[in-house]
Amino acid sequence: MTMTRVKGAEALPLNRILDGDCIEVMNSLPAESIDLIFADPPYNLQLRGTLHRPDNSLVDAVDDDWDQFSSFAAYDAFTRDWLSAARRLLKPQGAIWVIGSYHNIFRVGAALQNQGFWILNDVVWRKSNPMPNFRGKRLTNAHETMIWASKSEGGKYTFNYEALKALNEGVQMRSDWVLPICSGHERLKDEKGDKAHPTQKPESLLHRVLVGTTNPGDVVLDPFFGTGTTGAVAKMLGREYIGIEREESYRRVAEKRLAKVRKFDREALEVSASKRAEPRVPFGQLIERGMLRPGEELYSANRRFKARLRADGTLVGADVKGSIHQVGAHYEGAPSCNGWTYWCFRRDGQLVSIDVLRQQIRAEMQG
Amino acid sequence: MTMTRVKGAEALPLNRILDGDCIEVMNSLPAESIDLIFADPPYNLQLRGTLHRPDNSLVDAVDDDWDQFSSFAAYDAFTRDWLSAARRLLKPQGAIWVIGSYHNIFRVGAALQNQGFWILNDVVWRKSNPMPNFRGKRLTNAHETMIWASKSEGGKYTFNYEALKALNEGVQMRSDWVLPICSGHERLKDEKGDKAHPTQKPESLLHRVLVGTTNPGDVVLDPFFGTGTTGAVAKMLGREYIGIEREESYRRVAEKRLAKVRKFDREALEVSASKRAEPRVPFGQLIERGMLRPGEELYSANRRFKARLRADGTLVGADVKGSIHQVGAHYEGAPSCNGWTYWCFRRDGQLVSIDVLRQQIRAEMQG
DNA sequence: ACTTATAGTGAATCATCAT
DNA sequence: TATGATGATTCACTATAAG
Numbered sequence A, B: 001m002t003m004t005r006v007k008g009a010e011a012l013p014l015n016r017i018l019d020g021d022c023i024e025v026m027n028s029l030p031a032e033s034i035d036l037i038f039a040d041p042p043y044n045l046q047l048r049g050t051l052h053r054p055d056n057s058l059v060d061a062v063d064d065d066w067d068q069f070s071s072f073a074a075y076d077a078f079t080r081d082w083l084s085a086a087r088r089l090l091k092p093q094g095a096i097w098v099i100g101s102y103h104n105i106f107r108v109g110a111a112l113q114n115q116g117f118w119i120l121n122d123v124v125w126r127k128s129n130p131m132p133n134f135r136g137k138r139l140t141n142a143h144e145t146m147i148w149a150s151k152s153e154g155g156k157y158t159f160n161y162e163a164l165k166a167l168n169e170g171v172q173m174r175s176d177w178v179l180p181i182c183s184g185h186e187r188l189k190d191e192k193g194d195k196a197h198p199t200q201k202p203e204s205l206l207h208r209v210l211v212g213t214t215n216p217g218d219v220v221l222d223p224f225f226g227t228g229t230t231g232a233v234a235k236m237l238g239r240e241y242i243g244i245e246r247e248e249s250y251r252r253v254a255e256k257r258l259a260k261v262r263k264f265d266r267e268a269l270e271v272s273a274s275k276r277a278e279p280r281v282p283f284g285q286l287i288e289r290g291m292l293r294p295g296e297e298l299y300s301a302n303r304r305f306k307a308r309l310r311a312d313g314t315l316v317g318a319d320v321k322g323s324i325h326q327v328g329a330h331y332e333g334a335p336s337c338n339g340w341t342y343w344c345f346r347r348d349g350q351l352v353s354i355d356v357l358r359q360q361i362r363a364e365m366q367g
Numbered sequence C: 001a002c003t004t005a006t007a008g009t010g011a012a013t014c015a016t017c018a019t
Numbered sequence D: 001t002a003t004g005a006t007g008a009t010t011c012a013c014t015a016t017a018a019g
Helices: A022-027 A072-089 A105-114 A161-167 A203-213 A229-236 A248-260 A284-288 A324-332 A355-366 B022-027 B072-089 B105-114 B161-167 B203-213 B229-236 B248-260 B267-274 B284-288 B324-332 B355-366
Strands: A002-005 A011-014 A016-019 A034-039 A090-100 A118-127 A143-150 A176-179 A219-222 A240-245 A297-300 A306-309 A343-347 A350-353 B002-005 B011-014 B016-019 B034-039 B090-100 B118-127 B143-150 B176-179 B219-222 B240-245 B297-300 B306-309 B343-347 B350-353
Touching (some): A011 A016, A034 A072, A034 A203, A090 A203, A105 B105, A118 B118, A219 A229, A240 A248, A297 A324, B011 B016, B011 B240, B022 B240, B072 B090, B090 B203, B105 B118, B105 B143, B161 B203, B229 B240, B229 B248, B240 B248
Parallel strands (some): A034 A219, B016 B240, B034 B090, B034 B219, B118 B176
Antiparallel strands (some): A297 A306, A297 A343, B090 B143
């Protein structure tokens, strides 16, 4: 448990579960102090009556007090208020995730847009083992929807593209995620052996969210903490968490759960980094270091074009002068060109990409 | 082409494409005369600049005039107006489908609820072949959302449970549908050979909608008819259609298309709808799902090599990082390697193949 | 005829840093 | 804040050309 000071005198209560109404508690925290918010608000399910399975057993529906709203207008007002408090807490480069079902997600999404959040993706959690539709009156409700939004249009945000790509066996992560619902030993029970929370989310879902859109050390807030899935996964992944939960029974289960969670090793938390995170190497260094000689000719990888190197690192082609990027773009008639991967030099009769030389320099810089 | 009299003197122009603004045209039709509305309204994409693929080719974006709105408020007003006109046309036991993306669907969903429609399901169209995210800045936008709603709470509606179950190989149809985008021969071209419409929907999608939620002889209205996919599938399936489209070029293509459609010519549709790929299990899921732990060591089946797991599903060995396949290939000096059969984990002192875990996941996905 | 290589394309809110 | 330079980035599928 840590207290951190942010922007003045106010303290940020890290790795704790705060007791109280989420709006009031959020308003007591310092502005622009949170990197990511994950929110699983009440879905406003509007269930009518009870539901039985074909064998006449009773379906244990979500009918808790906290999911009751008198009207769409009441739900909208509630949504506006907590989103507004959440937005105040986010750093300018922060982001938010909200999960919901068709009962509430359209209202939540519209409210997000109305408040100036900028939707980055909607993500479908496709449940591999949903509850069937027992009456056969509709389609099996087999998914939930998450919205990922930055604080504002044009706002920066964290996206670990390569890490998610690695999680997905080398192809881009898509907006539909196939994951099982929370069951088995992961599903927390209360003292009587009943499920401790009606809508406990699987840790796999939070794992993907936090690996993809936070970095180690980031502060993650969950204003509807429940039994603490967000906190548990944040702790495993070396992120700081703040939970808000007003139900004492949920807090008790979550505290017990979090005490048992261990953080993964530091090395295991490192993920595949994007190339942009690597140090920039000016092309001129290859000449300064004697890896390439002024006067030497470079060739396009497709062997169709060549250009001559000058001492200042610019290229001279048949009818064009400029940087490796500019000359490549000119030859290809393209709006832009990555000169590092476009140009090759000749060694022992072979064409070798100049990017190999950049990688050598980067390796030296690390060692 | 048929004219049918409904509730008094007004005539219903069946199996025709009506020219004009959809709101005005809908207001000219008799109330409570339509069984099902399928609507594919403008998405209000709000694209900023141009986008190039990594090979520098230009992405042909949807930048048509009909998709331009000055603000969310303007889009909301448009949505309210056409939904209100649509609702008047629906029989009490009628229903509506609306398709959209995260740009507009939350606003459409909230408007539907505000007008008294009752959402029955939201359905996710998971595209088997979406366009990638070329810049690696977000998740691949791989789905669109459809909302299916009855005219009002408690309203009756048509749902052919057994027909959809049969389409789904004997198990309940779920709320996520995997279907390819419209391409190849199905994609209509104009006189110049360019795509006739930027957002033509696949017939497989409409096939499932109309089989599931209409009966033969029902009247289906599409107020944003475009090149007439709704009409074409309705005609094939023996439903009556009414299309509204204000762009002359789209109407021309649709007329030509519809003239060629024959009723009950379903064979081609069944083929595209039943195409289903073997589920691929990304290795990263074993970590997300807690079956393996970041920091844990994996061993080659021959026990000669080991490597440590990271949170994004990559392996770190003595002098190599990468996927299970890459690191295995590196250790064996082989051009490639099936990491699933190469690597083992330790449980109770025994080495167990990671492929056992994949088989567990596959079994869950089927059941 | 058959296989392999190359080109094209799809509802997309698709960059960042130094000056 | 605006401008210019740097340089990072793609999956599944279809159609056509080449071998």
